[in-house]
Amino acid sequence: EINDNRDIARLGEPELFWGVSAGCMDSMVANYTATKKKRKQDDLTPGEENNRRPDRAVIYYSNLIRRYFKNTKPLVLGGMEASLRRIAHYDYWDNSIRRSVLVDAKADLLVCGMAEKTIVELAGKLKNSQDYRDIRGLCYLAKEPRLEYLQLPSYEEAKNDKIIFIDMFNKFYRNNDPLTARGLCQQQNTQYLIQNPPALNPTTEELDKIYELDYQLDIHPYYKRQGNVRALPTIQFSITSQRGCFGECNFCSIPAHQGRAVISRSEKSILKEAEKFTKHKYFKGNISDVGGATANLYGSECAIMPSVGTCPDKKCLFPLVCSNLKPGHAKMITLLQKIFAIKGVDRVFIASGLRYDMIIEDKQYGSEFLKEVLEKHTSGQIKIAPEHTEGYILKLMGKQGKDYLHKFKLMFEQLKQETGKNQFLTYYFIAAHPGCTQRDMEKMSEFISKNLKINPEQIQIFTPLPSTLSALMYYTEMDPFTGENIFVEKEIRNKEKQKEAVTGPVHLPARGAPRSPAHHKKSKPRKNQRFYHS
Structure with a gap:
């Protein structure tokens, strides 16, 4: 309840600190579409109606605590919303540069990224009344700058000059790797935002411990009584096999939150979790997903990243798959087969999207992995995300x-014929990304019609998420890599027209006219759904 103190005071004063999070999504993305329309349905809210989550939830919840608890324990912000808004950032919904959410929420501390190590260390320091200001992954406000840290342009400077904002963002973005990042300092009004270097990536053993905790795999009874949570069947019996993503797409929030390194769990830990499912009273034999941000990065390893960190001047998968990156498809095949062999497990699905470039480049096991998925681990559709077809936009x-995409389509069709499985590819594309014109979308439509031979429905209008390179392009209307000006469509109706170039115009029923059953059809949300371009 966000309008009184019934929920906020339910557990009383905390012993160490208040942990404040908007959840697994930025609240503005959760509450609004890319065209800034209020979402009516929410898959994560009991009763499915989007009427419980406030806008800018981290700020709202912090103010709620301050209202009912005076002189209380420290307020610690965390989660996706806090992590992506930790420095001065572009906000699409305000169309302005906002201060750090730590300043706007009037909170005490902010933990970056997934933050398990940071929050445990912080709890220990607070419990023992020790100085916590050097904990990795921690942000706090200070009266004086930390001179040994990299000084970013101030909030006011970044707000008033787009070139300075680009410089600020580039320095921030380049300092996200745990092995190479410097601490950052940015003046925000009369205070200084101090961002310590990121927490070290968890080891496989540490990640195993996190996912082997005694989760109940259900909604709390208090909320369960309030109505159905539509997302639950999708995630209840799914397995997170790895964390992070080598992809580093410019529109994606994962690099700034989970990181560019992929950390995989051990096979033993994953099998233990699958066996635990079989003892759950609601388990019906189906594991809905084994994956992460991308399904087929499990077991993938970079030969140099663990010792020197991420490369500052190149990406792992763009423009080509790096030769230092070793695919993990062989490990994934073995893992899926062992999960499938567990007594009580009837089906094991891959519901996360596939990086088809990794499959194509894995000459030894890529085709075998795709065949395994086609034969045993899909309910009929395999998700891939080309996002666009035009080279400049890509x-x-x-x-x-x-x-x-061409090569993968051919491989898929050949394996489909060999296996005799009537499977399909589901393609995800983005309209109105910075640089994209109406003509680009028309060319995409022509390519899809000629080469993919489908009528795509999964076309999403681009949403600029805080602390992403694509949001930087959207705001500045510049290519941050070259400094060149680029076209950015900012008129909502024209964004819709870009989408309609591929899907065709949307014709809503006349008022009072009966709606077709298809209008009411609900599609299940997918685990690890990439809300960063919803």
């Missing part, structure tokens, strides 16, 4: 060209 997105 370059701005940090996505590879359509040659990989």
Whole structure:
């Protein structure tokens, strides 16, 4: 309840600190579409109606605590919303540069990224009344700058000059790797935002411990009584096999939150979780997903990243798959087969999207992995995300060209014929990304019709998420890599027209006219759904 103190005071004063999070999504993305319309339905809210989550939830919840608890324990912000808004950032919904959410929420501390290590260390320091200001992954406000840290342009400077904002963002973005990042300092009004270097990535053993905790795999009874949570069947019996993503697409929030390194769980830990499912009273034999941000990065390893960190001047998968990156498809095949062999498990699905470039480049096991998925681990559709077809736009997105898509389509059709499975590819595309014109979308439509031979429905209008390179392009109307001006469509109706160039115009029923059953059809949300371009 956000309008009184019934929920906020339910557990009383905390012993160490208040942990404040908007959840697994930025609240503005959760509450509004890319065309800034209020979402009516919410898959994560009991009763499915989007009427419980406030806008800018981290700020709202912090103010709620301050209202009812005076002189209380420290307020610690965390989660996706806090992590992506930790420095001065562009906000699409305000169309302005906003201060750090730590300032606007009047909170005490902010933990970056997934933050398990940071929050445990912080709890220990607070419990023992020790100085916590050097904890990795922590942000706080200070009266004086930390001179040994990299000084970013101030909030006011970044707000008033787009070139300075680009410089600020580039320095921030380049300092997200745990092995190479410097601490950052940015003046925000009369205070200084101090961002310590990121927490070290968890080891496989540490990640195993996190996912082997005694989760109940259900909604709390208090909320369960309030109505159905539509997302639950999608995630209740799904397995997170790895964390992070080598992809680093420019529109994606994962690099700034989970990181560019992929950390995989051990096979033993994953099998243990699958066996735990079989003892749950609601388990019906189906594991809905085994994956992460991308399904087929499990077991993938970079030969140099663990020792020197991420490369500052190149990406792992763009414009080509790096030769230092070793695919993990062989490990994934073995893992899926072992999960499938567990007594009580009837089906094991891959519901996360596939990086088809990794499959194409894995000459030894790529085709075998795709065949395994086709034969045993899909309910009929395999998700892939080309995002666009035009080279210039793909370059701005940090996505590879359509040659990989051609090759994967041919491989898929051949394996489909060999296996005799009537499976399909589901393609995800983005309209109105910075640089994209109406003509680009028309060319995409022509390519899809000629080469993919489908009528795509999964076309999403681009949403600029805080602390992403694509949001930087959207705001500045510049390519941050070259400094060149780029076209950015900012008129909502024209964004819709870009989408309609591929899907065709949307004709809503006349008022009072009966709606077709298809209008009411609900599609299940997918685990790890990439809300960063919803």
